Amino acid sequence: MAANALDAELDLDAYWMPFSHNRYYKQSAEHRSNRLLARAEGSYYWTTEGNKLYDALSGLWCCGLGHRHPKLVEAVKKQLDVLDYGTAFQMGTPGVFKLAERIAEAAPAGFEHVFFCNSGSEAVDTALKMALAYHRARGEAHRTRFIGREKGYHGVGFGGISVGGMVANRKMFAAGMLQGVDHLPHTHNLKEMAFSRGEPDYGTHLADELERLVALHDASTIAAVIVEPMQGSAGVIVPPKGYLKRLRELCSKHGILLIFDEVITGFGRMGKPFAAQHWDVTPDLITFAKGVNNGLVPMGGVIATKQIYDTFMTGPEHMVEFFHGYTYSGHALAVAAAHAALDVIAEEDIYQRVNSLSRSLEETVHGLKGEANIIDIRNCQLAAAVELAPIEGKPGLRAIRVFEEALKRGVLFRFTGDIIAMGPTFISTPDELSRMTEVLRDSIRAAG
Numbered sequence: 382m383a384a385n386a387l388d389a390e391l392d393l394d395a396y397w398m399p400f401s402h403n404r405y406y407k408q409s410a411e412h413r414s415n416r417l418l419a420r421a422e423g424s425y426y427w428t429t430e431g432n433k434l435y436d437a438l439s440g441l442w443c444c445g446l447g448h449r450h451p452k453l454v455e456a457v458k459k460q461l462d463v464l465d466y467g468t469a470f471q472m473g474t475p476g477v478f479k480l481a482e483r484i485a486e487a488a489p490a491g492f493e494h495v496f497f498c499n500s501g502s503e504a505v506d507t508a509l510k511m512a513l514a515y516h517r518a519r520g521e522a523h524r525t526r527f528i529g530r531e532k533g534y535h536g537v538g539f540g541g542i543s544v545g546g547m548v549a550n551r552k553m554f555a556a557g558m559l560q561g562v563d564h565l566p567h568t569h570n571l572k573e574m575a576f577s578r579g580e581p582d583y584g585t586h587l588a589d590e591l592e593r594l595v596a597l598h599d600a601s602t603i604a605a606v607i608v609e610p611m612q613g614s615a616g617v618i619v620p621p622k623g624y625l626k627r628l629r630e631l632c633s634k635h636g637i638l639l640i641f642d643e644v645i646t647g648f649g650r651m652g653k654p655f656a657a658q659h660w661d662v663t664p665d666l667i668t669f670a671k672g673v674n675n676g677l678v679p680m681g682g683v684i685a686t687k688q689i690y691d692t693f694m695t696g697p698e699h700m701v702e703f704f705h706g707y708t709y710s711g712h713a714l715a716v717a718a719a720h721a722a723l724d725v726i727a728e729e730d731i732y733q734r735v736n737s738l739s740r741s742l743e744e745t746v747h748g749l750k751g752e753a754n755i756i757d758i759r760n761c762q763l764a765a766a767v768e769l770a771p772i773e774g775k776p777g778l779r780a781i782r783v784f785e786e787a788l789k790r791g792v793l794f795r796f797t798g799d800i801i802a803m804g805p806t807f808i809s810t811p812d813e814l815s816r817m818t819e820v821l822r823d824s825i826r827a828a829g
């Protein structure tokens with residue numbers, strides 16, 4: 382192991398790391414080997430040991446355009462010379478109005494209004510509030526129930542964990558969760574769909590479970606259904622063919638709003654601005670974050686249809702219409718970075734590149750089929766996952782070992798349970814994807 386003076390001089394105790402095994406990380410320099418990041422550029426990080434890591438998850442799904450893209454860095458630096466923070470309530474900046482216009486333009490027809498916040502979790506809370514308030518404003522205040530999905534991830538706010546379906550994220554906080562939430566079944570079924578390329582053939586009928594929930598609760602009590610079009614955090618769970626269309630039909634039939642949580646799928650990864658366009662299914666609200674400005678400055682938001690926005694625009698004109706917002710909604714630095722990101726997406730033909738790179742990703746990851754301990758390989762545009770057989774009695778351990786072996790070999794993967802997830806940068810080359818896959822192969826073998 383290379384000498385790591387920076388590691389040696391740190392007191393690690395004070396920092397409570399998010400979603401991390403704090404004790405394991407802090408226990409020994411060996412456990413932290415290649416896990417202190419010093420620098421980044423393009424598709425790579427450099428660790429404090431000076432080792433180079435290919436970033437196989439684009440940060441945490443957010444840096445698709447590559448780290449420290451010169452145009453984005455420049456835009457933020459320039460903004461700092463002009464305006465730092467501009468009061469968000471009852472005030473605005475030209476930049477934030479222009480950004481909303483550009484985002485609405487990129488969204489499917491009918492989406493005309495953008496509300497800004499600072500993260501995916503806040504975006505989800507915002508969308509849920511919009512749904513409740515929308516129904517109330519229309520005289521349907523009885524529509525209070527939300528339907529999420531098992532294995533869904535919608536961030537960590539109380540709204541998000543309530544509609545989410547990650548058991549570990551829910552069980553400790555049960556006392557604080559929203560009332561009246563139900564869940565669709567997840568669509569992850571290895572028996573029926575293991576090693577599917579792209580969307581699995583099996584599972585469309587699982588959308589019909591919404592009918593069952595409607596029959597149970599009555600449509601008049603349901604405000605919205607929220608799903609990730611492609612489930613990222615649960616380990617790249619790809620929607621079955623026709624599944625999202627079916628959900629849309631059922632929501633429309635019953636007057637239920639459909640929310641697409643596009644925090645991961647928005648702004649490039651699906652080879653279109655939004656997954657809604659990739660699957661040609663139009664929801665009523667779209668949440669976004671991450672890719673909107675390449676993760677450079679925290680930003681999230683919700684895109685609403687004209688119909689939803691207009692419903693709020695009643696009452697005396699001098700009054701606030703939606704009692705919701707954040708100090709940093711539309712922060713000038715985040716806005717500057719987002720404008721630059723949208724420019725780069727257009728200038729570098731990112732959607733076309735993602736579509737073409739996605740084919741390379743599919744080819745290369747499915748080439749791992751047949752390796753010992755791999756029980757599934759799946760892919761969805763520029764996202765993929767390899768699911769490993771758990772070590773008996775020690776779920777999750779095999780993936781940690783693979784993760785550590787891969788770090789030694791210069792690739793930073795993401796693991797969740799026994800799943801290795803990949804969300805390469807949009808600027809990666811097919812060669813880099815092949816190398817990433819070969820490192821995964823070697824790491825799985827080495828991990829045993």
Ligand code: PXG
Nearest residue numbers: 441500501502534535536613614642644645
């Ligand atoms: N919705 C979705 C669909 C997400 O993927 C959030 C909301 C929450 O976003 P914030 O910005 O509040 O973290 C997310 C976040 C992973 C991984 O390993 C995924 C996320 C975050 C960190 C890791 O897949 N998604």
